[in-house]
Amino acid sequence: MDFETVIGLEIHVELATKTKIFCNCKNEFGAPPNTHVCPVCMGSPGVLPVLNEEALRLGIRAALALHCEVRQSSKFDRKNYFYPDNPKAYQISQYDEPIGEHGYVEIVVGEENRRIGITRVHLEEDAGKLNHSAYGDSSYVDFNRAGVPLIEIVSEPDIRSAEEARLFLEELKAIMQYCLISDCKMEEGSLRCDANISLRPFGQEKFGTKTEIKNMNSFRNVQRGLEYERSRQEKILRGGDAVEQQTLRWDETTAATILMRSKEDAHDYRYFPDPDLPRILLTGAYIEDRLKEIPELPTDKRNRFEKEYGIPGYDAGVLTASRALSEYFDETAKHVKDPKVASNIIMGDVLGYLKTAEKEIDELPMTPAHLVELVGLMENGTISSKIAKNVLKDMMESGKAPKVIIEEQGLVQISDEGQLKAIAERVIAANPKSVEDYRSGKEKAIGALVGQVMKETKGKANPQMVNQIIIDLINQA
Amino acid sequence: MVELGIGIRQLHDALQRRELTATDLAEDSIARIREWDKDVQAFLKVTEDDARQRAKVLSGQAPQGLLEGIPFALKDNMTTRGVETTCGSKILSGYIPPYSAAVTEKLEAQGGNLVGKLNMDEFAMGSSTENSGYFPTRNPWDLTVVPGGSSGGSAAAVAAGMVAFALGSDTGGSIRQPASYCGVVGLKPTYGRVSRYGLVSYASSLDQIGPITNTVEDAAIVLQAIAGHDQRDSTSVRLEVPDFVSALSGDIRGLKIGLPKEYLDLGMDESMRAVFDTAVNQLRALGASIHEVTLPHTAYALSAYYLIAPAEASSNLARYDGVRYGFRAKDADNLLDMYNKTRSQGFGTEVKRRILIGTYALSSGYYDAYYKRAQQVRTLIRRDFEEAFEEVDLIISPTAPTTAFKLGEKTSDPLTMYLSDIYTIPVNLAGLPAISVPCGFISGLPAGLQMIGKMFDEATVLRAAHAYEKATDWTSRRPQIAKGGRA
Structure with a gap:
């Protein structure tokens, strides 16, 4: 029984x-x-x-x-x-x-x-x-x-x-x-x-x-x-x-x-x-x-996040665990193109940082507005996602605006085609093995070439652009 | 020596004319206590040093308020910061409260001079002050009879002229009955009129503080001083306090007075009946009209009271457990043993009886039959009064069925003792204001007339009592003690 x-x-x-x-x-x-x-x-x-x-x-x-x-x-x-x-x-x-x-x-x-x-x-x-x-x-x-x-x-x-x-x-x-x-x-x-x-x-x-x-x-x-x-x-x-x-x-x-x-x-x-x-x-x-004093409750908020921001139920659950966290996300997601990017950053980098720093979300110096700005800079290609990670860390510690950090450290992404092309040509010339691999069908080999360009630009090169430029250059050759 | 019983206004006038000083009054009070209290035993504690100190300060200036420099005393169930407050119980022996009751604060703020704490039946449970955990108080009119209770110390101290006035508390008649037995004026205000903050609870829904005084005017003056809303007591009422003294017009022409027919069958003895009839005629002669009214549920009042009051008491007195303050039994084996021994040794018989009755009445399975039923009866009694007050302005009765009885006469029979409050208890159940004013003597012992008013209509009660007092002059009679000779 x-x-x-x-x-x-x-x-x-x-x-x-x-x-x-x-x-x-x-x-x-x-x-x-x-x-x-x-x-x-x-x-x-x-x-x-x-x-x-x-x-x-x-x-x-x-x-x-x-x-x-x-x-x-x-x-x-x-x-x-x-x-x-x-x-x-x-x-x-x-x-x-x-x-x-x-x-x-x-x-x-x-x-x-x-x-x-x-x-x-x-x-x-x-x-x-x-x-x-x-x-x-x-x-x-x-x-x-x-x-x-x-x-x-x-x-x-x-x-x-x-x-x-x-x-x-x-x-x-x-x-x-x-x-x-x-x-x-x-x-x-x-x-x-x-x-x-x-x-x-x-x-x-x-x-x-x-x-x-x-x-x-x-x-x-x-x-x-x-x-x-x-x-x-x-x-x-x-x-x-x-x-x-x-x-x-x-x-x-x-x-x-x-x-x-x-x-x-x-x-x-x-x-x-x-x-x-x-x-x-x-x-x-x-x-x-008293009824008017009651804010949107977790269940309602969870459902709304899923519907309004198109994020998975799991994300919505994590992001509504506390009122402060949910409000942080809400304030960010509202103003970005892809809320899932905001969700990933908050669930990953932000919560991770708070855990190590033993802090609560309301003690975080970084405002949602700054986070929105950062996501925007990533989306419009001003900085790469790799750079963004470093900028984010600085923002969480200092509370500075992302633009300020980027300027201070000269981190603006290189999206100038001519400049990137010059570097790419140098890299291609220096790595004939990788070029050969790529031509023989190993598509992954392109990654090594892109990585070289990123290395030479200290991560500032726009990776999508570099990728395309290298493919074009090899195909043209 | 000064006659402290001549009236607060008279004392105040003498102070103002500088014929007397606050020190004269304090010294007179202390001297009378020293001389007579070994016989009367009204005081549990005399705060003579503090009173002298206070008088010294007050003597330096012409008095402003009516109470400035006037010696008074408090029933020992009202807290006095820094002064032992025992409620007449061994379980609180040595207990020094960290704060003063609202009434204590008010009287002291108005310049009253506290000379001591007065004896009472333990936790206000009793009608003779023989239930004090310390010693019985005696009636200044005859040291072999009781002063009534539970505010027996308050009534006796005022009657003996040891203080100009005192405060008592009234749960089922504990101000009015002793006032009646001692030939003084006792006023129980409407429930909620005076803050209970700092009044050690006996039965919270019935307890009310009021003055015990030599004259009706004094009662009006003292009530004026202590009445009013207090945010520390959620049962105190947010109502404007009228000018009680100016209500004493002496005129009761056209006042409609009710005689409850049920009260006349409640074991009133013949001589009390005669005194009461005379009082009724005197009121009629003053221009009041007398009407028979009916309070049909009177017969159930005593039973309802002896369930509600003990039930509340069983809970209110549970805090005396030896943990935080007061008496703690020695040689306890464990926590339960400490509780048992502390409470067994600390409380007297009557208190234990009422705690047991109340605990039983609240127990699961009995609650509906006893406590809830008693509350329903209470509602009916309140309604009886409401209906009667649609016809009349005031209801009168004797304060008690008899005059004061001998010490020891009723101690072995609690039920007979309970009957001495038969006229006063319904008033507490209904929450109404009522006064006891002297109305004659039976075999040399004072009798009291009870006047019951509508809710918050102390003014009419005082006006009627004052007019009656002026027409009869019973309040000016003092026992031998108060006059300075042996009783």
């Missing part, structure tokens, strides 16, 4: 607000412990939460970007549980009236377009962070993260493989980044993912018993964790046993899932509406304004 994998994800995304969700403390990663705290986010007696509107705006924007319906009336609830990182002993969250519901994300798996349902998107506050002493005798709490605004995104159990889960996450991350909702850095915890996974025989409608996996702290680990858990469950089922409903922890070092708690230990969070916070009431116009 073959089993179908059923996966649903729960993703926490920290919102890129300036301040925390219910107080004025800074929302910033990496500060020394307990430096971004105040009585409110420390849960001091007598304090009250006040909703940061920026968090609300980003939450609504996120819900809309995931094609959710946004509730015009929603509320905050208290989720009650004791833990040292939870300063009020309750987390302000949304229980039965989330800000967004019934959305979806579209992904491409292989050749297939898949739509993954989004059950809900809700706003909540993050908890602090526990640091355990190396000696195991004490723990320290850092409340910098307590009160950082989060959205929790819950997917429908529509995901059918570990790879699909990773693709979904990548798409989700791109959407959040495009909309400037979050930087989604998994390594800093601004995107966190828990997964529910179960198996069922193909064709069966009823879900199998699921397990929940936590602590998968990279996209790669999400895929690995789910793959591991899928085969673990499959082994159990093939052995004729039943999967137990459990919460598991992915352990990277042993590459296995470890039991955290079983079903019986499930919490009763005693949710109830937070009496300190009034209902969130939104007008249609307010929601409409």
